[in-house]
Amino acid sequence: MTALEAPVRSEASVARRERARVLLRSPSFLLGAGVILFWVACALLGDRITPFDPLFDQTPDISVPPSSEHWFGTDRLGRDVFSRVLAGSRDILLVAPLATVLATILGTALGLITGYFRGIADDTISRVIDAVLAIPLIVLAVTVVAALGSRSTWAVTVVIAVVFAPIIARTVRAAVLGEAQLDYVEAARLRGERAPYVMFAEVLPNVMPPILVEATIRLGYAIFAVATLTFIGFGLQPPSPDWAVQIADNYPYLADSWWTVLFPALAIASLVVAVNLVSDSIQQVLER
Amino acid sequence: MSATAPALEVRDLDVAYRVRGHDRPVLRGLSLRIERGESYGLVGESGCGKSTAALAIVRYLARNGRVTGGSISVAGRDVLALRRGELREFRARTVSMVYQNPGAALNPAMRVGDQVVEAFTVLGVPSKEAAARAREALVTVQIADPDSVLRRYPHQLSGGMQQRVLIAMALAKDPALLILDEPTTGLDATVEAEVLDLVAHLQAELHTSVLFISHNLGVISKMCSRAGVLYAGRLVEEGPVETVLQDPRHPYTVGLLRCIPRGGVRKDHGRLDTIPGFLPPLGAELPGCVFADRCALADERCRTEEPPLIAVVAGHESRCWYHERASGLPREEAADLELPAVDRTGPPVVQLDGLTKTFRQRGHDVHALTDVSAAVWPGETLGLVGESGSGKTTLARTLLGIVPPTAGVARLDGAELPTRYQKRSPAELRALQIVFQNPDSALNRRHSVRRILLRSLRKLAGLRGQAAERRMLDVAARVRLTERTLTQKPVQLSGGLKQRVAIARAFAGDPKLVVCDEPTSALDVSVQAAILNLLVELQARNRVAYLFISHDLGVVRYISDRIAVLYLGRLQELGPADVVFDGPHHPYTEALLSAVPTIDGGGRDRIKLEGEIPSAASPPSGCVFHTRCPRKVGAICEEVEPPLVEVEEHHLLRCHIPIEELRRLQGKERATA
Numbered sequence: 034m035t036a037l038e039a040p041v042r043s044e045a046s047v048a049r050r051e052r053a054r055v056l057l058r059s060p061s062f063l064l065g066a067g068v069i070l071f072w073v074a075c076a077l078l079g080d081r082i083t084p085f086d087p088l089f090d091q092t093p094d095i096s097v098p099p100s101s102e103h104w105f106g107t108d109r110l111g112r113d114v115f116s117r118v119l120a121g122s123r124d125i126l127l128v129a130p131l132a133t134v135l136a137t138i139l140g141t142a143l144g145l146i147t148g149y150f151r152g153i154a155d156d157t158i159s160r161v162i163d164a165v166l167a168i169p170l171i172v173l174a175v176t177v178v179a180a181l182g183s184r185s186t187w188a189v190t191v192v193i194a195v196v197f198a199p200i201i202a203r204t205v206r207a208a209v210l211g212e213a214q215l216d217y218v219e220a221a222r223l224r225g226e227r228a229p230y231v232m233f234a235e236v237l238p239n240v241m242p243p244i245l246v247e248a249t250i251r252l253g254y255a256i257f258a259v260a261t262l263t264f265i266g267f268g269l270q271p272p273s274p275d276w277a278v279q280i281a282d283n284y285p286y287l288a289d290s291w292w293t294v295l296f297p298a299l300a301i302a303s304l305v306v307a308v309n310l311v312s313d314s315i316q317q318v319l320e321r
Numbered sequence: 322m323s324a325t326a327p328a329l330e331v332r333d334l335d336v337a338y339r340v341r342g343h344d345r346p347v348l349r350g351l352s353l354r355i356e357r358g359e360s361y362g363l364v365g366e367s368g369c370g371k372s373t374a375a376l377a378i379v380r381y382l383a384r385n386g387r388v389t390g391g392s393i394s395v396a397g398r399d400v401l402a403l404r405r406g407e408l409r410e411f412r413a414r415t416v417s418m419v420y421q422n423p424g425a426a427l428n429p430a431m432r433v434g435d436q437v438v439e440a441f442t443v444l445g446v447p448s449k450e451a452a453a454r455a456r457e458a459l460v461t462v463q464i465a466d467p468d469s470v471l472r473r474y475p476h477q478l479s480g481g482m483q484q485r486v487l488i489a490m491a492l493a494k495d496p497a498l499l500i501l502d503e504p505t506t507g508l509d510a511t512v513e514a515e516v517l518d519l520v521a522h523l524q525a526e527l528h529t530s531v532l533f534i535s536h537n538l539g540v541i542s543k544m545c546s547r548a549g550v551l552y553a554g555r556l557v558e559e560g561p562v563e564t565v566l567q568d569p570r571h572p573y574t575v576g577l578l579r580c581i582p583r584g585g586v587r588k589d590h591g592r593l594d595t596i597p598g599f600l601p602p603l604g605a606e607l608p609g610c611v612f613a614d615r616c617a618l619a620d621e622r623c624r625t626e627e628p629p630l631i632a633v634v635a636g637h638e639s640r641c642w643y644h645e646r647a648s649g650l651p652r653e654e655a656a657d658l659e660l661p662a663v664d665r666t667g668p669p670v671v672q673l674d675g676l677t678k679t680f681r682q683r684g685h686d687v688h689a690l691t692d693v694s695a696a697v698w699p700g701e702t703l704g705l706v707g708e709s710g711s712g713k714t715t716l717a718r719t720l721l722g723i724v725p726p727t728a729g730v731a732r733l734d735g736a737e738l739p740t741r742y743q744k745r746s747p748a749e750l751r752a753l754q755i756v757f758q759n760p761d762s763a764l765n766r767r768h769s770v771r772r773i774l775l776r777s778l779r780k781l782a783g784l785r786g787q788a789a790e791r792r793m794l795d796v797a798a799r800v801r802l803t804e805r806t807l808t809q810k811p812v813q814l815s816g817g818l819k820q821r822v823a824i825a826r827a828f829a830g831d832p833k834l835v836v837c838d839e840p841t842s843a844l845d846v847s848v849q850a851a852i853l854n855l856l857v858e859l860q861a862r863n864r865v866a867y868l869f870i871s872h873d874l875g876v877v878r879y880i881s882d883r884i885a886v887l888y889l890g891r892l893q894e895l896g897p898a899d900v901v902f903d904g905p906h907h908p909y910t911e912a913l914l915s916a917v918p919t920i921d922g923g924g925r926d927r928i929k930l931e932g933e934i935p936s937a938a939s940p941p942s943g944c945v946f947h948t949r950c951p952r953k954v955g956a957i958c959e960e961v962e963p964p965l966v967e968v969e970e971h972h973l974l975r976c977h978i979p980i981e982e983l984r985r986l987q988g989k990e991r992a993t994a
Contacts, residue, residue: 051341216763220826223721223742224780225750238767 065310076123083116087274106292117274129255136197137248144205162199189268208240242319249312326397328530329355334391345604349554358528362545366845370554396497417491421503423483427475434471440493458489481512509708514916543918553611560637570639580850582879591656593850669696675729685938689715690890700864704881712890717836751830758839760819764811771807781830800825817848834866889945896972905983908952
């Protein structure tokens with residue numbers, strides 16, 4: 034008996050642990066994750082940790098520049114900007130990930146179908162995807178809002194999901210095309226498996242790494258897109274402390290009170306950069 | 322550079338790879354010497370350190386690899402002491418290397434001509450002269466039409482042609498040492514034979530010193546005068562090629578040679594012997610003999626005390642305390658095997674009737690398969706041989722229903738099979754299964770072995786729950802997988818174990834015929850022997866039939882009862898294995914057989930085939946083989962396609978030459994050879 038005692042190279046688990054170790058040693062991952070965790074904590078704790086009520090007008094102190102009492106100053110209604118920046122992470126941290134998850138699910142399904150069946154299904158869906166990709170975000174947003182008759186947060190979520198799904202679908206399709214060439218797919222067909230089983234149980238687990246990477250990249254863009262749409266008046270409305278609402282609300286007064294715009298803008302930037310740092314690190318680890 | 326220094330002298334070379342913060346030794350005290358004009362073969366299975374040795378010599382180790390001891394000198398120059406600029410100069414002028422995969426060694430974006438010219442301009446040849454020298458170089462490697470080849474891009478050349486171009490580039494500098502690392506491994510037997518002939522011819526003419534690395538003992542036997550056997554980074558045996566192969570004195574060499582099906586051995590002669598156990602893991606502590614754990618002769622001394630290279634006779638050394646007993650190494654596998662005889666009086670299990678497949682490609686009809694008829698009886702193996710592009714795989718895929726035929730039918734137990742697998746019943750799917758060439762691609766790397774087997778049992782045997790569980794253990798035991806393996810994923814398994822899982826999967830529903838598409842080509846010979854034994858055991862037990870595709874004729878002969886020879890999608894010969902091998906046979910079969918370099922010294926007087934396989938889009942008129950046939954009789958071959966006729970009992974041949982004439986021609990040459 035030759036092959037009885039297997040040389041057990043526990044490579045899979047070693048590789049997983051190795052990846053986690055590399056991630057935890059990467060300064061950019063730690064920095065990004067730290068910033069994200071900070072904003073998540075702010076979102077969860079909300080006004081329990083803000084020094085002032087983010088919605089309460091402190092009328093005597095209107096448009097005060099940053100000081101030891103109001104670190105980021107106050108806005109023209111006398112609200113504490115620091116408190117509002119801390120409290121402002123909540124909605125964006127709900128909407129952007131939700132939109133990304135929706136986009137990933139939709140995009141993955143489309144990518145699997147186009148990549149697995151190819152032929153007519155691929156041609157049709159791919160042309161639709163190309164068409165959607167050609168439409169600018171804002172035009173689509175206006176269209177959807179007109180169609181839904183609503184400029185709610187939900188509308189923003191749906192718009193972003195619809196715009197991002199085709200991009201994810203393309204990445205998934207490319208991965209599936211390569212995977213569907215492999216013999217295990219043929220073996221599955223030859224034992225009589227139906228297409229949905231082959232797609233979801235056989236192929237999908239093998240294309241998860243690129244999907245994960247794509248999803249984290251999209252999350253960064255989604256944050257930016259949510260902020261953009263909110264800024265031009267979709268989704269949340271004043272007096273919400275949302276960062277983009279704050280910027281939209283205050284930018285006419287930029288010359289007099291720059292602090293009311295700069296700090297929420299920096300907050301958005303910090304979150305986008307943090308997500309990108311994390312997604313870069315994950316990509317490096319997965320693609321090694 | 323001294324003129325008398327050997328081409329290569331490696332002394333006590335230690336190389337280690339740094340993995341996860343630890344140095345893992347890969348080469349342990351390797352010493353070898355290649356004289357000027359000598360051709361030296363380095364053999365061993367994958368993971369033994371062959372390629373590492375080659376890369377160390379040109380100082381091209383991977384970034385985590387490092388020479389930890391010893392010295393290397395090429396033509397008297399100390400390679401390890403070279404500085405950056407000197408090293409580049411050394412690689413440009415002194416040493417050349419030809420790699421395994423010629424497609425990857427050529428730049429796909431540059432014309433072949435520009436790349437060959439580069440090999441000369443780097444030596445300082447002025448560009449005008451370089452162009453002329455490039456053309457000359459291609460003539461040297463026997464490329465008939467150098468000007469057109471120079472204008473083409475690499476992808477427009479066949480693999481054999483690409484490898485010739487690379488050899489031409491390697492020889493541009495008249496190197497002091499030419500390293501060939503598995504140069505013919507990916508090539509067809511006939512192309513391999515041509516490339517090997519070319520290298521042998523050039524070596525004789527230019528007196529180049531060659532380090533030839535291969536896992537194929539037949540190739541080494543044909544190409545080299547001396548050989549070294551590498552195991553776990555140690556040279557375990559070294560000597561003149563004939564002596565090492567005919568009178569091996571190290572148990573590893575003995576075991577390796579016994580694993581190879583050769584000299585006409587067939588499955589009904591008994592099991593192949595195998596080497597027990599596994600290569601020690603990278604960088605393992607080996608206080609004694611590196612082979613002790615797998616050696617039936619090993620005793621306490623072998624495990625604690627490393628043997629030196631002991632001279633058997635002058636020039637033949639073995640690293641074994643008991644080298645005089647090595648040839649008496651006890652067999653690992655008992656040879657006995659009860660094989661019930663194949664009964665061909667009953668109905669065949671699978672019958673192919675006039676199968677034809679024509680692909681439509683860029684407006685051309687590509688005739689992949691033309692009117693192929695054959696039958697396979699229960700419990701027999703039909704071997705399928707032919708060069709790549711001959712239609713072997715298309716035939717198998719048509720039978721399985723992956724590719725619907727253009728014409729003709731396949732029958733299972735007399736009933737016509739639907740042409741597409743989607744239309745086949747579960748019973749029909751269960752009856753026909755496949756074992757693929759590459760187990761990495763054949764097994765889903767995200768699924769555990771358990772999940773893979775349970776799913777197949779559910780779909781193919783209709784078993785669920787407890788019943789499936791019990792049957793899985795049974796199936797796993799039959800292919801000798803341990804219970805521990807069941808919880809693992811494919812990446813955690815060695816190549817041989819992965820192939821066992823793939824075989825278990827194919828056998829989940831008690832198939833009637835299993836297509837084996839080069840099932841051992843990706844495996845080392847010792848693992849190959851174990852897999853072949855397993856396939857034969859399963860056949861003896863289940864009366865399963867195999868359609869066995871392989872380019873390794875020794876393997877095909879071992880496992881097949883009958884053999885079908887395909888050329889350009891047409892069946893050229895079909896008959897009992899011994900008859901097809903021993904002749905009289907089709908001129909194509911004859912050429913194919915003579916191309917294979919064997920350990921016993923075959924393949925030295927081979928029949929040369931002119932040119933390459935014609936395109937299946939425009940097959941030659943008349944007999945499709947006439948353009949390359951060494952026995953072409955005349956105009957009739959170009960005009961009339963010979964019919965496939967039964968020339969003697971059970972032996973079908975497609976040739977205008979009568980069988981008696983073939984017997985006379987081939988017999989005469991055999992007698993004089």
